Amino acid sequence: MFILHVRGDRKRDSTAIRDARVHALYREIISGLGDLGQEVSRKYIYGKIQDETGLCFKTIAYILN
Secondary structure (H helix, E strand, O other): OOOOOOOOOOOOHHHHHHHHHHHHHHHHHHHHHHHHHHOOOHHHHHHHHHHHHOOOHHHHHHHHO
16 A cells, blocks of 8 residues: 655655754855855755755755755
8 A cells, every 4th residue: 555645745744854954054155155145056055955954955955845
């Protein structure tokens, strides 16, 4: 028997904490860049988040989008 997980299901606490941390890091990086925050590439920002969390780019993109 297969159980399909649909986005919108209740997340585990650890996943919610991880997602909140990624969003906080994103805001921190953008605000730290000041006016350049909107000009730098997504890859640069995701790379900074990856350095802090160890998550892959695909997971980071999934969380932020």
